[in-house]
Amino acid sequence: MLKKVAGFIEEHDLFSPGDTVVVAVSGGADSVALLDVLAGFSSLRLRLIVVHLNHCLRGAESDADEAFVRELAGKYGVTFVTQAVDVQDLSKREKLSLEEAGRAARYRFFSEIAASCKARAVVLAHHADDQAETVLMRLLRGAGGSGLCAMAAKSAGMYVRPLLSVTRFEIEAYLRERGLVFRTDSSNADVNFLRNRVRHELIPFLKSYNPAITDRLVTTAAALSEDEEILDKVTTEAFNRFGTVEAGRVKFVVAGIATELRGLRLRLYRRAVLQVKGDLTQISARHLNDIDSLLLSASPNSRLVLPEGFTVKRCYGELTFQKHGDASSVPYEFFIEGPGSYPIPGGGLLTVEVAAVPESWDGVPATVAYFDGDGAPFPWLVRTFIDGDVFSPLGMARSKKVKKLFIDKKIPLPFRRRIPLLFSGETLFWVGGVMPATAGRVTASTKLVLRAEILDFTP
Incomplete structure (x- = not known):
């Protein structure tokens, strides 16, 4: 078994000599074997930190498990860290099953300890039988190819599983040969938990069809995992072509x-x-x-x-x-008393300054507009769109609903609720970045020209 585990570690590059690693030890057979195996790989010179989460589900039994693991860590002369979490209460608060709540609590605890001691990896005791059970559980719940890959040798960057190449039978034989004792979790026999039903009922039933069903399921998961690497690469390439993150x-x-x-x-x-x-x-x-x-x-x-x-x-x-609740969709309004720079809630900046009439109107971007300071006197109200808003677009004889303007310009719905509308009194004189109105336009008799611009504003 030691040769198989060593080969698996090397094949998947799970550790480097001198690494600090967090070892999750429940006190059960699998994790006891895992700790002994890692401690025995002297060539790796691993700095082991044993962690144990007390789920507080089995009263004195849970406390006895914690005491056992504490003593075990002492025998190996390694650091021991423990934490107690009321998983029953957690499952109620977060509306999770006991299994899900326990898993969430464990991984949260493991990650915190790994971060605090700058560990390279968190080592878990999952083995080949666990892998087979996971494949079946995900199949029963309805999973695609990526889900049926089940557990990887290395996942989420730091979680590693060096025992995936060995079975429960091999682990138990190793424990007997080494004379190692372990704790037995009484809840492992409770068939109210799906994994226990799969372990104690479904897999024995499937073995009546194929005695090597565990090996077949593990092999299938490995094959799907290899295919998943290809599909993941194709997905990444497509994501980079068609997607943006902002x-x-x-x-x-x-x-x-x-x-x-x-x-x-x-x-x-x-x-x-x-x-x-x-x-x-x-x-x-x-x-x-x-x-x-x-x-x-x-x-x-x-x-x-x-x-x-x-x-x-x-x-x-x-x-x-x-x-939900993206800040960009929150309604806003504020007043402008004169020239200056004004942040737009949700992102962007509105600047107003006294300026000269441009030499040419050609090339003036939609995010810039010029106004007659007397035709659109301060204070200005800047607010978001409200259904029913109407204005008279520059160059048009009739008034138009702002909503219709947005539709004609194909402005996306969420963006419509962010666009700043500028009012002088009750008059809407600029749908910011989209279209100015007839009101407040610059004419030959204009004495005070105001230039407004919207910067760094995106939907």
């Missing part, structure tokens, strides 16, 4: 990804959600299908609300992934 949002060019294969589109959506949200929890295949329908919809403007405060918006040629 201010906590991801935007895709609709025309670009709409022509790609559906499988790649779904992977791009997953990548976008992960980029903005940080994880894919509660994002199901149904949600990805809904996003795809949004992309392919004939409607140029629509929105989809996903779990945990997440929104996907289709605005003409862009598909945007962002969290």
